[in-house]
Amino acid sequence: MTAERSQDEGRITDEEIQRKIPPSARGREIQVGIFVLVGIVSFIAALFLLTDPAMFRGRYKVSTEVPDAGGIRRGDPVQMRGVNIGRVDGFEMAGAGVRITIEVAGEWPIPSDSRARLAAPGILGGRTVEVIPGSSPQLLMPGGVMPGESVSGVMDIADDLGEQARVTLDRIQGLLDDEAIASVHASLRDLGALMSSMATIVRDQRDEVAAISASLRRSAGQIEELTGNPELERGLARADSTLAELRVAGESLTHATESFETVIGRVERGEGTLGKLATDEDLYQNLNTALEEILLLERDIRENPGRYIRLRIF
Incomplete structure (x- = not known):
């Protein structure tokens, strides 16, 4: 018991170590920690600013231009031969039409002569971008542009039928x-x-x-x-x-x-x-x-x- 007490008395506790460190050394440690943290945050921010975030998810972006977006929304699905291969990432006005940017999963390559088509909206709304693949052996690179087209929706067809019915009624009258x-x-x-x-x-x-x-x-x-x-x-x-x-x-x-x-x-x-x-x-x-x-x-x-x-x- 006497030996154990002597050993405990010979040890230096953490509190004693902290009291023995000069205040200036503590400040330098805090400054170094803050500097390292700021450096890590800056590095991550630079990666996001200088690179495409989709690359971190193994995806790439391409775009298509259509005369009328027909109510498309961000996040609407992108399909090729009935398989979901991505989603709508964004859209913007481009001249007389609309440029739609789509984000495609990296495991789905798209031939360079492919074209995009906006399918008719469903009953609950929303549209689907259908990628109609071409036959070219060359692939569409990130940032590439596909020609696009729109398909008349149910409401457009109903409007056309209504107009034809009105013309027919006028003739009958x-x-x-x-x-x-x-x-x-x-x-x-x-x-x-x-x-x-x-x-x-x-x-x-x-x-x-x-x-x-x-x-x-x-x-x-x-x-x-x-x-x-x-x-x-x-x-x-x-x-x-x-x-x-x-x-x-x-x-x-x-x-x-x-x-x-x-x-x-x-x-x-x-x-x-x-x-x-x-x-x-x-x-x-x-x-x-x-x-x-x-x-x-x-x-x-x-x-x-x-x-x-x-x-x-x-």
Whole structure:
């Protein structure tokens, strides 16, 4: 115990050492420490100022220029063939477009003839820079520039569709003018009346021809008994053929009249698309010309039925 006490008494404690150091030496130590700390901070600051911070993360920066950034944001992903290879680092105005700087991971080299495309934004917003790789064996170096293009977004497409819809509605409204619709209605009524009149004329002529044919048959029977002339049979056959043609024509005109009455009814109820043709001046003029020609034909048939129906007995 006595030996241990003597050893403890012979030791110098830290407090005694601190008391024995002169104050000037302590100040120098503090100054040296501060100087070393300032040197380290200055060295780190110089590295960040003189070099690209991306290099410390194993990345490199390239840029692209597009006419419209379309709401791109810092940190938006950069993809190549569907794989995330980096992010948007920043953007700035450059002439008539926008220069976008992207930061790419070092393990993803980009061919020098690649191009960048801004993909359409998603439902939640944000855009993706798609790098479309080229086929060049040379690689895009840090600081290189790729040509860029923008893709129309959902809102741009919706705006285009809306504009097209407005133009179409304006055209439809122009076609559905009240005066034009009334003119078409009147023309259809006149044409329907004319077709009805023509059908009546054909029915009347058919009845007359039927009566003439019956009379000729009776006369032919009597004449055949007397003369047995085959020319009379041929005349009767031609009369039967003419009667059959008139019957078919009468049925066709009757069906046409019913069809026009149906069309007129649909147009008056606002159905169909005939009203859209009201502004076609050429169609309207052609329709009037056709009506005039049909009226002239009707008048000529009434005045000269023999010009259209010829019966030869001999």
